Amino acid sequence: MRELVARYLSHSISRRGFLKGLTTAGISVAAAESILESLVPVAHAQDAGRIGADGIKVVEGTGGQCMAEQLIASGVKYVFGNSASEDAQFYEALVDRPQLKYILTPHEGPGAAMAAGYLKASGEPTIVMQAAVVGLTNAMGQMFNAFKEQTPLVFYSYRTDQSGRAGRDGFEEVANQEQIVAPLTKYSWLSRRADMIPETLRRAFKAAWTPPYGPTYCSWHSDLNDQRVRTEVIAQEKVDPRMRVRPNPAEVERAAKLLVEARMPLMIVGDEVTSTKAVAKAVKLAELLGMPVTQARQIYASFPEAHPLWVGYLPVGRTSSLDFPKDPDVIINVGNKLQHNSPAAMVPRGPKFIDLRIDSWSMGNVMPTDVPLVADVAYGLDDLTAAVSQLVTNSIKEKAKARHEEVRRFSERARTLRQLVSKNPDWDRSPMLADRVTAEIAQFAERDAIIVHEAGSVALHGFDFNPDGGRELFYYYGAHLGSGVGTAAGVKLARPKRQVICLVGDGSFIFGPTALWNMARLELPVITVVYNNHAYSGPHSRVIEKIPGGRMIQTGQFYHDYLGNPDMNMAYIAKGFGVEAEVAQSPAQLKAALGRARKATLDGKPYLIDAQVARVGVAWADKPWIPSR
Amino acid sequence: MELRRIALICATLFLALVLSRGALAQQQKPAAPGFPDAPGKNVLVSKCFQCHTPAMWMDQRQDRRGWESTLYRMVGRGALWTEDEIKAMADYLGTVYARKPQ
Numbered sequence: 001m002r003e004l005v006a007r008y009l010s011h012s013i014s015r016r017g018f019l020k021g022l023t024t025a026g027i028s029v030a031a032a033e034s035i036l037e038s039l040v041p042v043a044h045a046q047d048a049g050r051i052g053a054d055g056i057k058v059v060e061g062t063g064g065q066c067m068a069e070q071l072i073a074s075g076v077k078y079v080f081g082n083s084a085s086e087d088a089q090f091y092e093a094l095v096d097r098p099q100l101k102y103i104l105t106p107h108e109g110p111g112a113a114m115a116a117g118y119l120k121a122s123g124e125p126t127i128v129m130q131a132a133v134v135g136l137t138n139a140m141g142q143m144f145n146a147f148k149e150q151t152p153l154v155f156y157s158y159r160t161d162q163s164g165r166a167g168r169d170g171f172e173e174v175a176n177q178e179q180i181v182a183p184l185t186k187y188s189w190l191s192r193r194a195d196m197i198p199e200t201l202r203r204a205f206k207a208a209w210t211p212p213y214g215p216t217y218c219s220w221h222s223d224l225n226d227q228r229v230r231t232e233v234i235a236q237e238k239v240d241p242r243m244r245v246r247p248n249p250a251e252v253e254r255a256a257k258l259l260v261e262a263r264m265p266l267m268i269v270g271d272e273v274t275s276t277k278a279v280a281k282a283v284k285l286a287e288l289l290g291m292p293v294t295q296a297r298q299i300y301a302s303f304p305e306a307h308p309l310w311v312g313y314l315p316v317g318r319t320s321s322l323d324f325p326k327d328p329d330v331i332i333n334v335g336n337k338l339q340h341n342s343p344a345a346m347v348p349r350g351p352k353f354i355d356l357r358i359d360s361w362s363m364g365n366v367m368p369t370d371v372p373l374v375a376d377v378a379y380g381l382d383d384l385t386a387a388v389s390q391l392v393t394n395s396i397k398e399k400a401k402a403r404h405e406e407v408r409r410f411s412e413r414a415r416t417l418r419q420l421v422s423k424n425p426d427w428d429r430s431p432m433l434a435d436r437v438t439a440e441i442a443q444f445a446e447r448d449a450i451i452v453h454e455a456g457s458v459a460l461h462g463f464d465f466n467p468d469g470g471r472e473l474f475y476y477y478g479a480h481l482g483s484g485v486g487t488a489a490g491v492k493l494a495r496p497k498r499q500v501i502c503l504v505g506d507g508s509f510i511f512g513p514t515a516l517w518n519m520a521r522l523e524l525p526v527i528t529v530v531y532n533n534h535a536y537s538g539p540h541s542r543v544i545e546k547i548p549g550g551r552m553i554q555t556g557q558f559y560h561d562y563l564g565n566p567d568m569n570m571a572y573i574a575k576g577f578g579v580e581a582e583v584a585q586s587p588a589q590l591k592a593a594l595g596r597a598r599k600a601t602l603d604g605k606p607y608l609i610d611a612q613v614a615r616v617g618v619a620w621a622d623k624p625w626i627p628s629r
Numbered sequence: 630m631e632l633r634r635i636a637l638i639c640a641t642l643f644l645a646l647v648l649s650r651g652a653l654a655q656q657q658k659p660a661a662p663g664f665p666d667a668p669g670k671n672v673l674v675s676k677c678f679q680c681h682t683p684a685m686w687m688d689q690r691q692d693r694r695g696w697e698s699t700l701y702r703m704v705g706r707g708a709l710w711t712e713d714e715i716k717a718m719a720d721y722l723g724t725v726y727a728r729k730p731q
Contacts, residue, residue: 315707316680323709417709424701425694435705459706548684616702618689 001025015095055238063194063225064089066233068097070198073233074125074205077101078493080115081129082108082138086158086222090129103493103518108135110486110512112142116151117452117490120299120474124494125205125236130157132172132222133180140184142486145478146215147184149299150271150337150359152208153215154201155181159190161223181217191220195231206239211376212359213275247356247375247383255354255371256387258330259289260396262352264403266319266328267293270336271477272357272377274300279468281381282334283307288388290404292325296336296346301465301473308408318346324410332356335377339477340366356380418461430586431612434458434531440587441501441529444594445471449499450491454484454508457537482512485528489515492524499527499601506532506563506570513573516606520578525601527594528574533613534564535620544618553619562624574608581608663687669721672714677703686726693723 004013004021013021015036022032051057051073059069067090071079079094079102081087094102105111108130115128130136136157146153160166160173174180178188187207191200197220204216259265273282282303286293292311293303303310315321317340319331331347332354338346347353347367355363356373357380363372373380392400421435428436434457442462445451447470453460454476465473474491476483488502509530519526540561544553552558574581580600584590590611597607615624663683664670677685691699697719704710710718 312707312709321679414709417711418704418707420710420712420715421701421705423712424698424704426698433702435702438705461705461707544688545682545684548687553688616699618685 001027014092016092051233051235055235057233058230059198059233060230061228062089062093063197063220063227063229064091065093066194066197066229066231067201067225068093068100070201070233071127072097072100073198074201074236076125076127078103078115078118078124078126079129080105080111080118080126082106082111082131082135084129084131084135084158086132086161087129087225089225103522105486105515106517107512107514108138109141109482110489110515110518112139112153112155113145113483113486113512114490114493114515114518116142116146116149116153116483117474117487118494119151119153119490120487121450121491122494125152125154125209127154127156127201130155132157132159133174133177134172136177136181140181141480142483143181143184143215143217145476145480145483148339148478150213151215152213154204154208155185155215155217156201156204157219158222158225159219160221162221163223166221178217178219184215185217186214188217189219191218191224193229194220194224194227195229196220197224198231198233202234202236202239205236206241209236210241210243212361243358244376244379245358245374246379247373249383251371251373252380252383252387255332255356255373255384256391258352258354258371259291259332259384259388260391262289262328262330264325264328265289265291265330265332266322266325266351267291268314268319268331268333268336268338268347269293269295269302270334270338270357271298271300271302272335272359273302274467276335276376276378278335278378278381279303281378281385283309283468285334285381285385285388287404288385288392288400290400290402290407291332292328292407292410294319294322296338297475297477298336299473299475299477300467301475302335302467304464304466304468304470306464306466308411309404310411311407312414314346317341318344318348319351320344320348323414324407330354334381337362338366356384421461426614428587429614431533431614432585432587432590433616434533434613435461436587437529437531437590437611437613438462438503440590440594441503444591444598445501446499447471449501450474450495452484452488452491452500452502454481454487455503455505455531456481456508457505457541458503458531460503476508481508484508485513486515486518488526488528489518489522489524492519492526493522496524500525502526502528504528504530505537506530506534506568507536509570510563510568513570513577516574516577516579516608519606523604524606525604526606527597527601528579528606528608530570530608530610531613532568532570532610533615534562534567535615535624536561536563537615537617540620541617555625556619556621557625557627558619559627562626564624565626570610571608574610579606579608581610583610583612585612665725667721667725669717669719673718673721676708676710676714676718686722690726690728692728693719695728696722696726 019032112128115126130139159177178190200218204218208216286309296314330352335357352370354371355369360374450472452474465471484504492500571581571583584593593609600607700715
């Protein structure tokens with residue numbers, strides 16, 4: 001028995017082999033299992049201690065075991081995957097490695113969204129696993145999101161085994177599998193041998209987590225998972241280049257001079273401010289200069305919206321569309337990817353433009369840049385604030401103070417005007433205005449709630465997001481739909497003590513509701529609110545704007561946007577996944593439903609509200625036309 | 630003769646001035662085809678055309694209350710308007726783009 005224990009602890013035999021050895025020696029199955037369970041913590045502690053100060057550990061086992069060992073060494077705690085039979089040796093390895101938790105997701109898309117949500121909310125590395133190319137292609141929508149959002153998510157799927165099947169265009173096989181993800185990843189690679197699995201994984205994590213972040217993909221033939229090899233696993237800190245760079249000091253001086261001498265500077269903030277935990281630093285620089293602050297579309301809200309220097313979001317993605325300031329002469333972007341969605345540049349020609357972010361690749365692509373500051377945004381803000389402070393004289397201070405007051409007056413007025421939304425004559429109607437649903441939720445949400453927002457046609461108001469200790473936003477920047485529910489589940493997994501509310505449109509929801517099952521199974525008490533107007537509102541409005549007065553308008557025949565008849569009942573869908581749910585028709589019903597949702601979540605249960613929302617806009621009829629068969 | 634010439638020059642200058650001011654006014658006036666002059670138009674053009682093309686209005690026909698509701702929904706999307714401005718725009722749209730008779 002001692003020998004069996006030693007062999008098990010050294011991973012020379014599997015869990016099954018250990019049990020078989022014990023039962024062969026005459027020990028009952030129950031007793032053998034009990035012995036095995038008692039050894040798991042010992043094995044765990046032994047494994048944890050085995051990586052030495054040099055960060056290297058030699059492992060011997062199957063390719064699947066080596067994969068598990070490298071994931072642990074790379075700092076992974078959760079693995080998100082969908083059933084993949086060729087990964088059997090990896091699943092086998094999980095049994096004795098309780099520190100590596102596997103989350104089975106019933107569809108690869110929401111599964112990848114859940115992984116991304118977990119990663120974004122925790123800052124921890126993770127991996128998404130799919131079955132061959134068939135699972136991979138399901139996950140690729142969220143891979144696109146991760147690429148656009150610069151989320152360092154690692155994807156893995158095996159490919160057909162090379163021992164006899166590969167190369168025949170056989171079952172679940174495609175040529176050059178690792179190449180189909182190339183435009184959506186920073187790195188994609190195929191391991192050539194089983195002993196190279198850890199190395200390939202390490203590089204995938206290193207590439208994903210080296211700024212600018214982004215998804216990576218690795219793959220190998222499935223038979224490599226079964227081969228027994230001896231190889232090294234290496235701790236992540238031994239391969240991470242820790243690329244936190246300071247900006248060029250000469251450029252910092254130039255930027256500081258421009259900002260100090262500006263008549264009306266304007267700051268645009270973005271995701272890198274949040275991801276480098278630099279919100280307070282951005283506030284400090286803005287306050288030093290009395291500088292108004294705005295933000296273009298991103299995942300997070302990266303500036304406190306109740307701050308007197310906050311002037312609101314860019315209405316149509318251009319600084320020229322702001323109500324205030326109308327004529328900035330110096331614009332500084334701090335960590336925003338500045339994704340263009342129109343031919344017009346987001347920053348117009350004229351004002352001097354300072355671009356501070358780590359993503360040098362996208363700098364200068366659209367806007368001429370007077371001062372590029374390639375840097376970790378937190379370091380960049382520190383250096384810039386220090387340089388500005390050096391240049392601030394009493395007269396500059398007075399100027400900044402006067403500007404601060406001017407911005408504050410605008411900000412206060414804007415705040416009052418935004419509250420007029422509730423004066424809508426249809427405020428109390430049923431089905432509800434989307435604005436009413438939003439207002440009720442804003443009133444209901446806890447002061448540090450996390451809002452996951454994938455309701456495409458809904459503009460949020462009243463939340464006063466504050467990434468520095470208040471409410472946080474996770475927006476669907478990438479726009480491959482079906483991410484909201486999965487993201488919310490992942491966020492709740494990462495931040496169990498925070499209230500998580502998922503706002504999702506009916507169109508988006510129906511692309512990816514399967515993570516509701518994960519919420520129920522893992523007891524992730526998320527409140528999901530579906531804005532259900534039984535339609536795709538965005539595409540409806542946009543085709544009308546494209547073809548004003550066209551045949552669609554004249555006849556009322558819209559082929560592409562009505563999701564009713566029969567109306568989808570999202571509460572039934574939720575119940576099917578084990579999540580308590582109800583339909584709310586009116587504001588009063590919504591309030592009551594939110595109360596029940598709070599109670600459920602306090603009991604550790606997720607809850608869904610199917611909020612019935614009115615269709616509004618051009619050419620919507622109560623009973624819209626439906627294409628015939 | 631000299632007086633007539635001076636008078637002619639003055640008349641020409643005056644006409645040029647009037648025409649140029651008219652042309653200037655024409656240039657300054659925001660292009661808004663399909664939007665007849667009426668009270669509230671200027672507010673509408675200055676506030677809404679920042680984000681929308683005229684196509685947004687051409688096919689939308691509703692009564693004043695409907696327009697008022699539409700305008701308040703724009704407040705929810707970030708528009709910063711006073712109640713008076715909303716009233717002026719709703720009055721205008723309720724008149725110019727009223728519901729078509731059935």
